[in-house]
Amino acid sequence: xxxxxxxxxxxxxxxxxxxxxxxxxxxxxxxxxxxxxxxxxxxxxxxxxxxxxxxxxxxxxxxxxxxxxxxxxxxxxxxxxxxxxxxxxxxxxxxxxxxxxxxxxxxxxxxxxxxxxxxxxxxxxxxxxxxxxxxxxxxxxxxxxxxxxxxxxxxxxxxxxxxxxxxxxxxxxxxxxxxxxxxxxxxxxxxxxxxxxxxxxxxxxxxxxxxxxxxxxxxxxxxxxxxxxxxxxxxxxxxxxxxxxxxxxxxxxxxxxxxxxxxxxxxxxxxxxxxxxxxxxxxxxxxxxxxxxxxxxxxxxxxx
Ligand code: DON
Numbered sequence: 001x002x003x004x005x006x007x008x009x010x011x012x013x014x015x016x017x018x019x020x021x022x023x024x025x026x027x028x029x030x031x032x033x034x035x036x037x038x039x040x041x042x043x044x045x046x047x048x049x050x051x052x053x054x055x056x057x058x059x060x061x062x063x064x065x066x067x068x069x070x071x072x073x074x075x076x077x078x079x080x081x082x083x084x085x086x087x088x089x090x091x092x093x094x095x096x097x098x099x100x101x102x103x104x105x106x107x108x109x110x111x112x113x114x115x116x117x118x119x120x121x122x123x124x125x126x127x128x129x130x131x132x133x134x135x136x137x138x139x140x141x142x143x144x145x146x147x148x149x150x151x152x153x154x155x156x157x158x159x160x161x162x163x164x165x166x167x168x169x170x171x172x173x174x175x176x177x178x179x180x181x182x183x184x185x186x187x188x189x190x191x192x193x194x195x196x197x198x199x200x201x202x203x204x205x206x207x208x209x210x211x212x213x214x215x216x217x218x219x220x221x222x223x224x225x226x227x228x229x230x231x232x233x234x235x236x237x238x239x240x241x242x243x244x245x246x247x248x249x250x251x252x253x254x255x256x257x258x259x260x261x262x263x264x265x266x267x268x269x270x271x272x273x274x275x276x277x278x279x280x281x282x283x284x285x286x287x288x289x290x291x292x293x294x295x296x297x298x299x300x301x302x303x304x
Contacts, residue, residue, distance in 0.1 A: 001299060003042060003044065003048075003050045003299075004050045006295070006298045006299060007040060007042065007050050007051070007052050007295075008052065009294075009298065010040065010052075010291050010294045010295060010298070011038075011040070011052045011053060013294060014038065014276075014287055014290065014291055014294075017287065017290065019035075019276075019278045019286050019287055020280075020286070021278045021279045021280045021281070021286045022035075022278060022279065023035050023260065023277040023278055023279065024062075024258040024259070024260075024277075024279055024283070026160065027153065027156055027157045027160060027161075027258070028156045028160060029060075029150075029152050029153045029155075029156035029157075030060060030062075030153070030156075030258065030259060030277075033059070033060075033259070033260070033277045034277070035277055035278050037053075037054045037057065037059070037260075037275060037276065037277055038053045038054060038275065038276045038287060039051065039052065039053035039054035039055035039056070039057065039197075039198045039274070039275050039276075040052055040053065040055055040198060040272065040273070040274040040275075040291055040295075041055040041056075041197070041198040041199040041201075041202045041272070041273055041274075042202060042270055042271070042272040042295075043202045043203060043205075043206050043209075043215065043270060043271045043272075044269070044270050045215075046215055046216055049199070049202070051198065051199060054198075054275065055197060055198040055199050055273075055275075056197045056198075056199050057197055057275075058195040058196055058197050058200075059195065059196070059197070059259050059260065059261060059275050059277070060150060060153050060192070060193060060194075060195060060257070060259035060261075061192070061194050061195070061196050061201065061257050061259060061261055062192045062257030062258045062259040062261070063094070063111065063113075063116070063192065063255065063256065063257040063258065064201065064255045064256065064257040064261055064262075064263050065134075065191040065192055065194050065257070066110060066111050066115075066116045066119070066191075066255065067111075067205075067208070067230065067234065067255050067263070068134065068137060068138055068191070068194075068204070069116060069119050069120065069123060069134065069191050070110045070111075070116075070119055070230065070233075071137070071207075071222055071226075071230065072123060072127075072133065072134060072137055073110075073119045073122045073123055074222070074226050074229075074230075075221070075222065075226075076122075076123070076126050076127070077122055077126065081110075081119070081122065084106070084118050084121075084122065084176060085106065085107045085109065085110050085115045085118045085119065086103070086106055086107065086108055086109060087109055087110075087229075087232075087233060087236075087237075088108050088109060088236075088237075089108070089109065089236050089237050089243050089244075090108040090109060090112050090237065090240060090241060091241050092108075092112075092240075092241055093240065093241060093282075093283075094111075094112045094113050094240040094241075094283060095112075095113045095163050095164070095167070096112070096114075097163070097166060097167060097170065099114075100114045100167060100170060100171070101170070104174060105170065105171045105173075105174030105175065105176045106176060107171075108237075109233060109236075109237040110233065110237075111233060111234075111237045111238055111240075111255065112237070112240060113163075113164055113167055114167045114171065116188060116191075117164065117167055117168050117171065117177075117184060117185075117188055118171065118176060118177070120184045120185075120187045120188040120191065121168075121177050121178055121179050121184050123187065124179045124180075124183050124184055124187050125178050125179050130187050131149070131187060131190050134187075134190075134191060134194075135147070135148065135149070135194075137221075138194060138196075138204060140214070140221070141203075141204050141207050141214050141215075141221065142196075142200050142203045142204050143203075143214075143216045143217070144200055144203075147194065147195070147196055147200060148194070148195065149190050149193045149194055149195075150193045150194070150195045151193075153192070153193035153195075154189050154190045154192075154193035157189040157192065157193065158185070158186065158189050161185060161189060164185055164188065164189075165181065165185055168181050168184055168185060169181060192257070197275075198261070198273040198274060198275050199273075201261065201263045201273035202263065202271045202272055202273040203215055203216075203271075204263075205263045205264070205265050205271035205272075205273065206265075206271045207221065207222065207227070208227055208230060208231055208234070208253070208265045208267075208271070209265040209266065209267055209268065209269065209270060209271045210268075211224040211227050211267075212224055212226065212227045231253040231265065231267065232253070233253075234253035234254055234255050234264075234265075235247060235252075235253040235254075235303070238253065238254050238255040238256065239254070239255075239256050239282070239284050240256075240282060240283060240284075241282055242280075242282040242283075242284050245282075246284070246289065247304075249289065249292075249293045250264065250289065250292045250293050250295075250296055250302065251296050251302030251303055251304045252264040252265060252266055252272075252292065252296060252302055252303060253265055253267075253303070254292070256283070256284045256285060256288070258279060258283050259275075259277065260275055260276050260277035260278065260279060260285040260288065261273060261274070261275045261285065261288070262274050262275075262284070262285055262288040262289065262292060264292060266301055266302070266303060267303065269301055270301070272292065272295060274287075274288040274291050274292060275288065276288045276291070
């Protein structure tokens with residue numbers, strides 16, 4: 001199969017599409033991003049990779065970081081994580097307070113904001129220096145030491161993230177938060193601010209395509225059973241209340257972020273990351289979803 005040719009076809013097809021959504025503006029720093037940015041990168045193995053457009057430009061990975069923080073939490077706490085957060089699709093917006101109230105402070109899953117805030121609480125509790133250790137994990141699985149937090153994005157969200165602060169406080173009131181609220185939101189906002197390119201993200205996600213082994217070293221950093229569960233969660237919960245639609249259209253486990261990125265994998269076949277900042281009504285990249293639909297259609301390789 002000629003992957004580069006398939007990618008070139010996707011790039012051309014997408015250039016004719018009329019995009020209707022808007023870039024995220026509730027985090028002021030994200031509103032400044034050029035809506036025309038578009039890139040995609042796919043890894044098959046260490047020596048076989050393909051890309052187009054802005055695939056080497058860094059952007060704010062936002063909620064894609066929730067896969068990395070959950071991976072770290074499971075590495076440290078194992079299945080005890082599931083005493084604090086459930087594993088069901090939410091069917092509601094990613095920052096819903098109403099659902100958290102209905103669920104009595106136990107988040108539906110770790111990929112909505114409340115769930116990731118519980119995961120942040122766990123990491124702040126068990127790690128000596130959670131920000132440093134998260135960055136070390138991401139650098140290790142990519143082999144790229146230049147990957148870092150974006151201070152401007154983190155500060156921008158710290159000064160405007162009242163909804164997330166409300167979610168933590170609400171869970172604290174119901175006994176599902178242990179640490180100091182300020183420390184938790186600080187770690188959470190910094191996690192979301194990590195800047196990576198499609199190429200680096202696709203490299204990182206090879207971990208989930210390869211049963212927990214790092215692409216360039218082969219080191220096993222997550223066990224296959226953990227990866228099976230992470231992929232199941234990406235499949236069922238990776239796109240908030242659009243997870244069904246993503247499964248239906250694309251058919252890959254994946255995770256999106258409001259920076260306009262999507263990372264997805266096909267177990268044993270490939271990892272892929274796409275970036276286009278314009279979001280649809282559910283907060284997922286409009287063009288990114290469409291591009292991935294074309295990828296699984298043109299390659300004939302989805303998990304279904
Ligand atoms: O907490 C927020 O709202 C953003 N930092 C991340 C949102 C996002 O990417 C989608 N949410 N799960």
